[in-house]
Amino acid sequence: SQQGEEDPQALSIQEGENATMNCSYKTSINNLQWYRQNSGRGLVHLILIRSNEREKHSGRLRVTLDTSKKSSSLLITASRAADTASYFCATEPTGANSKLTFGKGITLSVRP
């Protein structure tokens, strides 16, 4: 079963606009990560936020984490056509030998 669930399932925006993607999860976590996947390619790690962090930035990416609501958001500012991809959140639950569990992903289309 999926630990993280992304919302919306699909998002279509115009180049230059901001894209906001959300992720909710069910259990306590050590960290939450966002990955990107271009069609038919491997997943690429974007950013990791630990459970004791509330916000993190990396270039045009901003990630927030609200552990009380068990949710995270990924904001891509000033989107580009090249940002078109699927985005996955992944959670590492607390506990020994916990495994990184991925959501089903969000398909982002950025129109030029």
Added chain:
Amino acid sequence: DSGVTQTPKHLITATGQRVTLRCSPRSGDLSVYWYQQSLDQGLQFLIQYYNGEERAKGNILERFSAQQFPDLHSELNLSSLELGDSALYFCASSVMSTRGNTIYFGEGSWLTVV
């Protein structure tokens, strides 16, 4: 390029057959993970090895098995293949076994069962 190498990139085989997918992790990474990605099931964790030993098991079928060798490369064996096994199989690797891992994915092996 993540540094994780998977072979073969594409594979077409018949039902009932057996295939082996191979993965070379990034240099220095001790953990290897296998994931299956299909349209209906999404990205499913199959199994993790750390330094040659099985560390965690996910939704891996009994018809599937994996191992990690002393040189840290890993193989995923899929047997008695069914049409539903058609999917993209990813290998990933990381330095650590748990706790704050960033895992690095290979480009995947496309398996088509006909």
